Amino acid sequence: MTTLFKNASPTLLPQTTTLRLILGDQLNASHSWFKQVSPNTVYLIAELGQEATYTTHHVQKVCAFFSAMAEFANALANCGHQVIYLTLDETQHYSDLPALLEHIITSKQLTAFEYQQPDEYRLAQQLAELAWPNVTKNKYDSEHFLLPFDDIKAQFAANKHVKMEFFYRRMRKRFNVLMKDDEPLGGQWNFDSQNREHFKQQDLADIPSPLLFANDVSAILARLKRHNINTIGKAQSQLLWPVNRRQSRQLLDYFCQHLLIRFGRFQDAMTENSRADWSLYHSRLSFAINAKMISPSEVINKVIQYWQANQQEISLTQVEGFVRQILGWREYVRGIYWGNMPKYATKNALQAQRPLPNYFWTANTKMNCMHQAIKQSLDYAYAHHIQRLMVTGCFSLLAGLHPDEVDQWYLGIYIDAIEWVEMPNTRGMTQFADGGIVATKPYAASGNYLNKMSDYCKSCHYNVKLKTEDNACPFNSLYWHFIQRHQQHFNRNPRMTMVYKNWQKMDEHTQQAIINKANNLLENIESL
Structure with missing residues (x-):
């Protein structure tokens, strides 16, 4: 029997006893759950306000997950499984996922609840805390990753x-x-x-x-x-x-x-x-x-x-x-992620405090590398790993942007961003906020790297070869400002020895001019 329910009060088969939850990132058709069709089991796939709003997502990201969930619900139903598929229209009256589960389990007098290990800590905690009288609860592996x-x-x-x-x-x-x-x-x-x-x-x-x-x-x-x-x-x-x-x-x-x-x-x-x-x-x-x-x-x-x-x-x-x-x-x-949560989400080893500039949401900046990477992200919900690490990520590191705000931006803007994969890449790899759990040195670079790996600099308002002039590439002075202000943190790092030797070779007048230039950029960061 194929049943695809699209309301909150489905008529289940009389034998139905078990509710199985499928989250939006658990669309695994090869999971052992689906090897047999059981009249005892109904699957729940639901668009939820809590998932659409826990951060501000890219619209294509929300559409992609919701569309994929609907496709998966249809595929399960076509294979004979009982499925409750709910859109925001049906779930709007439930404050969160536990409230929805409570309604379905109690109103349908189900006696078992099963779910797969979530990939995000917040969902794992939310589901772990659920309990109902006379309802058994079981957790299964997602059967997706290679490392159990x-x-x-x-x-x-x-x-x-x-x-x-x-x-x-x-x-x-x-x-x-x-x-x-x-x-x-x-x-x-x-x-x-x-x-x-x-x-x-x-x-x-x-x-x-x-x-x-x-x-x-x-x-x-x-x-x-x-x-x-x-x-x-x-x-x-x-x-x-x-x-x-x-x-x-x-x-x-x-x-x-x-x-x-x-x-x-x-x-x-x-x-x-x-x-x-x-x-x-x-x-x-x-x-x-x-x-x-x-x-x-x-x-x-x-x-x-x-x-x-x-x-x-x-x-x-x-x-x-x-x-x-x-x-x-x-x-x-x-x-x-799982080896370090939940404390990992609070780490800020370099004490970065500056808020995200507005152009992270508009791409309206004269820095062409930043403009290109952000505009592409806004247009397609996508940027490849070097754009994320060495353009927006590197700028955020050099400018001392708060890792909480950087986290939320990356988590929201990219179609593939789920916290388990986003946070170690952002808070760890790009921002060194975890103090070296991921990276052995900060991924800081001047404009020279961007000029080497891209053609962005050729049509930029700024000159990548200059450090302190009015039209100098901001990455250049901000790089040395970062190196100087975190000297106590990194000067004993063997991978940073050459960098600090190069800084010390500069005469005091040159060093001060670079620092003054960077301070001016940071004070006027919204106008870059």
Whole structure:
């Protein structure tokens, strides 16, 4: 029997005893829950005000999750499962998720509640605290990540730095990925040093156009407006992101066939001079993976299989760079998150206090790198990892922006941002607010890095080669201001020795001019 309910009072089958909750990022069709159809079980998928408003999300992010949830509910119902699918129209009268669960369980006299381990701490706590008389409660693994949840504590002790490279090697060995006779293919673990090329003019014309979808989300946009859900970013009635497993697999296939060939080589590059400048050679699979429409294992296996069949065209360098992002970094930041929460969310090691400038919400800044990265984020709910780390992230670090505000911006603006993956990247990697749990040194850089890895500087209002003049690149003096004001924190860091030697080589007059310039920029940060 196929039943898709769209109201808060469904007529359940007489045998129904168990309610199973599926959160918006738990759309895993391969989960063992769904192997058998049971008349005893009903699944709940619901649009919730609490999830749409716990931060101010990009409108495309909300539309993507809500659309994917509806697609998944339909898929389950078509397979014969009982499903309660509720939109904001039906859940508006419930203050939060516990209130909705209370209503369904008590009104339908259900005797069991089951849920999958949430990926966010706040939801894990919320669900852990629930209890009803005569109702059993069971928690299951999400069956998505490679590293089992119960293994996290053994690998990630609280407040301890875990070197990502060593974790990545352990994962390669454990899951036999790109290995032969217990040794890494190609004779080395990491080809990152070969993956730092910038685009030359002749490279730009070769970048393929991105694969885009056209999912109608006009009804969702109407609901968001009807229920006064505050969002940011550019709305699209035809959403370009994948919202079901079929589209997710199409995007994976497209990456393998058209983008993998140069992914590693240009994975750090940035440009504003390409028809595909916002997507480049990146897979853009992060939303599909984080919503669990497609698994990391499936993605890794597909990419490796495609490379093995096309080794004359695709090098190991490209494949290893991609696998490292999924098997290494993605699993690593999840471990950092769960190994350190909830205290991780309050860390501010550098005591950064400045509020976010207004142009983070408008892209109206004369700094072209910031304008390009923010505008792209507002337009597409997407920026690739170097734009996040070395443009908006680096600026936030140099300017001393409060990590709470930086966290909320990253969490809201990006379609793939869920707290477990966002927070270690932001508070840890970009802001060094965790004091070195993630990074062994701050990812601070002057304009020279941006000029090396992008063409942003060529059309910028500011001159990347100047430090103290009126039209000098703000990143330059802000970089040295950051180095100087945190000297006690970093001057004994062996990875920072050369930086402080270079600072000390400058004469006192030059140092003071740089500091004065940076102070003036910070005092007038809204006008940059």
